[in-house]
Amino acid sequence: MNDTRCKVLVLSGQGRYGPAVDALKATCEVVEAASIDLAIDALRSDQFSAIFSDSADFLPLERALVSQQANLVLNTIGEGVCIVDAEGRCNWMNKKMQAWPARVHEKIRRSCQGSFELFSKQVSPANPETPPAFNRSKRYALNIEDQQFMEMVCSPVINPAGQVVQVVAVVWDATGTRRLQQKVDAIDKAGRELVRIESDLMSKLNVGQRLKLLEEKIISYTKELMHFDHFVVRLLDRRSNRLEPVISVGIPTDALNVELYAEMEGNGISGYVASTGRSYICPDTERDPRYINGLDLAKSSLTVPLTLHDKIIGVFNIESRQRAAFNEDDRQFSEIFARYVAIALNILDLLIVERVSTSHKVADVVCSEVAGPLNDIASDTAALLDVYIGNDELRTRLKAIMENVETIRSSLNQAAQGPNTSVLGAADVVGTEDPLFTGARILVADDEPNIRTTIQNILHKYRAEVTLASNGGEACQILEEKEFDVVLSDIRMPDKNGYEVFACARSKSLTVPVILMTGFGYDPAHSIVRASQEGLQAVLFKPFKVDQLLGELRKALATRVPATV
Template identity: 50%
Template sequence: MQPGPRARGPPSPGSSMEPVAPAQSTRNAEIPPSLAEATGLLALDTIGEGVGMVEAGGRLAWANATLRGCSPSLREHVLRVSGQAIHIFNTQWGGVNGGSGGMPRGKKFTVQDGERFFEVICSPVDESAAERFGIDAPRADAEEAAGPVRRVVSMVWDATSGKRLQGRIDAIDASGRELARIDNEAVSKLRPAERLKLLQDKIIGYSKELMQFDHFTIRLLDKRTRALEVVIAEGLPREALEIDLYARPEGNGISGYVAATGRSYICHDVEKDPRYVLGLTHSKSSLTVPLNLFGEIVGVYNIESETAGSFDDEDRQFAEIFARYVALALNILDLLVVERHSTSTTLTRGVASELQQPLDAILAEAEALRAETVADGGHCLARIDEHVAKVRRVLHDLESGPNRVLGEADDARDASPQDDRFTGKRVLVADDEPNIRRVVKEVLTRRGCEVQCAKDGYEACMLLEQGGNELDLVISDIKMPYRNGYEIYAAAQRARDGLPVLLMTGFGYDPHHSVVRASQDGLAGVLFKPFKVDAFLEEVAGAVAPASA
């Protein structure tokens, strides 16, 4: 038998143990001593904690019913730590204080009995108070009588659930810290898609192994549209992921409510909860917590179960702790990409500025030579002029950042009129940057492609619905108004299963993690702006090759 649940918390181990005076209430004064003693013993036998009086040398002088019902091994643990407490009290009181001052404070121990954990608080008995109650001091040999503390009152209770709870919290905390610890140097060696895949694998792994969550989605909040975009999903059907949800308290399911209010939500029975919308095929209950980043709600973490009533406040607490680390990790990864973008742009502009003066000097020298050289030497100087002009064009393209296609001017001048790899291919190009749409269309049209363009995600999806089954390729930016890259990819697959899709992104920026999600489903490739024309054409050729084989 183990100590049962305690009716109220045990005394604090840091509280001073003052002598206990006889009860002074009117009611207790009317109780005969024998009855008062019996009442006290009954109270001690009734409480859920084990209570005992332990004398020096580890002798159990008295125990209540709970302690007597404990396993022999647990009682041995209690006697052992009680003896240790007596020794500590005598050392502290007699050695440090020289016997002066108040009684030493109670001492708390944790003991393990089999697979269970118990807390034990040992409080020293004031022998002068015991004498006032007519209780004789315990017999002790010379060694045991060396200190003023001869016995302790020990209280023991089962702390297994609290210990396990704290252990799980510590494990979640450690895993969360590992999740958020993104090594900039190591991560920078990976392609953007590989970085996102690495983070996703960690989140899925910890969710399953540590949290025991097998069916979940993580949605990030688009601040401009208030849409909740799926970035990571595990164990849920595609139709559940394609539902449009927004951060609004009504009409957008539990996820919309949590994102709008910042309050976690436990759905004990999906059939009885009007806020629940489609999720796991045989879902019975769900738990949804906000992704909280320094007080700002940036998304939601939704977990589903095939069993009704699967989640309680303890699960909610664990999920909220883990979700904070998920939000932090996703934010750090995005910051690294943005930092790379900013650094690359600053570096390019610095290089362009430094090269400007030498290029001007080369042209000035060429003009001087032109005046002095013979007529036949003019061809060499003309080539110098061409090279300088080409360098200026490249620098201009680089300074423009990701909204340029490198080498477009040379391609317009030198491109072959037709290319059998592209002739007759029907391509949809979706990008909210007019320059990208124009250049990509011109490059492909020069090689015999039939190109349609869409200025945003909504228009792209409409064109896919109307004639996507006749297309050979879709090229789309990852971040556009109204739809993200993954949504364009999903729309293309609905139009024709296996329709090749290339996604474009500036310096690897992918706020909705479209690359990872689409790559898992068969994405043809990724283009990182600014890209060169020849690299772009190779990606396009590879994407349409199976259709022409």
Template identity: 45%
Template sequence: MSEQTALRKLLVLHGPVLAAQGVVEFLQQHFEVSVAAELADALDAMRQTQFDAVLAETADFLPLERGAVTHQAAVVLDTIGDGVCIIGPGGELVWANRRARELPSETRQSLKTLCMSVFEEFSEMKNCAALRGKRFSMMPQDGAYFEVLCSPVCDRQGVLRQVAAVVVNATVQRRQELKLNAIDRAGRELVRLDYEALSNRDAVQRLALLEERIIRCSKDVLSYQHFAVLLLDKRTNRLELVISEGLDEDPRKYELFARTDGNGICGYVAATGRSYICHDVRTDQRYIPGLRNARSSLTVPLRLHDKVVGVLNVESDGLRSFGEEDRQFAEIFGNYVALALHILNLLTFERHSTHTQVSGSISAELNGPINDIISDASELMEDYIGHDRLRSRLGSIIEQATQVRQAIQKLAQSPTIIGALPAEPKRHDPVLVGKRILVADDEELIRQTVHDVLTPYGCQVDMAADGLQAIENISKFNYDLVITDIKMPGATGYQVFQSAKAKNSAAPIIMITAFGYDPNHSIVRANQQGLNSVLFKPFNVRRLLEECRTALTAKA
């Protein structure tokens, strides 16, 4: 009996055989025995107490086992997170687990209506055994979203009797899906910067258009009210402000670099490429103030081709306002922002590249015939020695053809100004006359052409062949207008811009460039600090004069 005495609690379902043989009395001498007179009592005892063993007569064993299994199944169904129920053909609730019973009354009624409709649909099928479950979605008026799987319940004869339903509350997942769809739509709108939308806009207007779209999408889709976009200058490793919305502190007053220490959260994110959630700005040493009374922030990298090109920083006056879901959404949106900025640059670059390709094609097509003319004329000169008049004319042809070839080669190598004409007699223009203008460009043709265009209007035009010379001129003279190329030796156009603004904050400045992709973000930064206009080579004389007049008028 040593092995049997290890069993402490026994449940005995009383029966005539066990009573006649005195089994119960014998077991009571060695175990703690509970006796149930009926099957229902035994099942009820099993629900309330954990027994080590159950003893029943053979005739009662199968019903008892089924009851135990049913009890265990009911326990499992009551503990799972989804609602499970059985609905009759008239909408009556036959059975439901705890989660289904806890559903709001409106939701339960919607579920009954759905199951009744499904029962009618299933009833039209003759073979109940061949029926398969069907999925539905259910959206009560309280804003919740449920996914429902309805399956037929058939009897042994294959007759449909009821509908079993599994109800999954997918409200959170649905909201995430809708938000992702909204972010995707907003992102597509950001990158839909087609040529028709931008062809009549200058660089400043294009940036303003993109800025407006980013701000609108951030507020409408992600509910961002306080945020900033900063781009990384690969040359200096500095983060430059592009867009700032709803921040009390001016981010420009902080000099931030892509470094893990000493450059705030934005610098850390730009250096590591990892997003950063600041749950409480009061306890985070990396936080640099942006929003007055800010309590938390979220900063994500802007990525392009797996490279960090900037950061998106969002701030909130609520404590712990951002979680992992917000981080994921912000990262997706940030990638769209990076792509939109890149496309904006590429559209401009495409315009320059097209011009260069056309010029190169013209050069390739004409160089051959021009070379033939020069070669043939040279041979004729050798044949007509002594015919001075004819040799003189052939020499003129060779000289003119050589000049044409050089001009075409220069056109292919460097964008120029369309419609530039030789200097004309002075014209009276009250806006331009008497103005001292600095033209800084490392291409002599550009400098000289701008000089020749503006001088007849009474302008005094100084020229600088590189950025350092331009900065030196600015330090010596007072200019009414500065026209500077973006990419020059010595110093960049943005550094020339800074020097001019440092001397005179109201000085009008026009930037010119043949490079649509601006890796140092000179146009973006200058636009934030008072840039008047940008001219993209090739530009025509009319456009040059219009921009000069507009810039000088704005100053006045």
């Protein structure tokens, strides 16, 4: 047997080629097919060197082969293809189209029927002798019960008489792209809301209320944007290099109390990100040596830096109980969102410490503080524009973000405006009988002697018992020894900051009111932000009026639980 003989396909439907076929069999391996369909099946399953057929059969065989190849192509491409007639009947569809559920077929069929009517009006000429004016396709965006989004292009099939006889539709699943667009929309909306400062609203809110409003926005937009329910925002205390938790959702207290520093080794993923400025996806917490326990039963995490002026001010850590819950899209969009969070927190800090008499100066400071981050957002968005070339809808929304950056810049100029002159006015204090102040035990901690003594003299006129501390360490020591009705502490002292004094007071009593004082300047330890989240009573901005001091103290004393003698 000669295995090297060539293989010939013989189309012998009418048996006319007996002698010729016998001659071929002497030198070739012959495969006979009784019909064109059988010949096509043979060609599909085997390879042949030649085809032997009557010349009249070649044309239908060639057409059948072309049709077969066309079907193969249409069934291989990633789009669904169908043909719909004037009655809205689907005469043919490829395998991709067949795989979609009936609700998708119905939506496509109705859209094609509408296209047929539109094309019939536009393409079919009034005069049959006039050729069709054009053959234009129409694009549709199909929403399938808000669960699936399809893109469709319909094209008319026009006969020689210039009449539309069918509509061909090419359909593809655009759910992923649409959801990507929705994320971009959410980032844009969340970013604008986070950094939008309404002066009328802010003037009516105290520091705790401002932080609460910001916290609620961050939580709301994080859930809307990324559908994450467990996260923590940590801000960097540059003096100690420690990452302090400021806002958290769904993270256990024990995990928040773990001391983390901005160092590459030994301080978990948050420390690594704060040290390097590089985002970090942890797909499996059990296999990552950098991971330090946070969320109970956490399986994966995503940590991105909070940056201002190319400097790390903190980290945004998100955790999940699902392994590999985060991908590169999550990382990319979280980085952009984190920039807005950083700007919002920084604006809050700047507004907290603004002096009313220097409103124009504050406005300049606010604008200069956020100019760099806004430029970073614009740069990141521009980079995304390059990545999504060809996706016009997504690029349009990205361009909207860039336009909103300019809106943010202009609105910030109004954020810190407003006349705010204040003086201590201690010399005018006379003092009156006030049962709230009489016998009230008040601790005053400040490293400036004139502030300590001035406040002491004012409160003595109202018959309060005042204890003075010249620094934070002394204040904490006194708090260990005595109990007070109110603690009044400066934020920036040489040894301990205002939050540390606040924490000392709360460690002795969960109900003792604490009021922090600050002058104009940035709060490097974020004492106000952190203490406000944990129940800070109020903040006084130096120089403050006597009435402001007395007013805040009255509020605190009115809600106090009597101290133990």
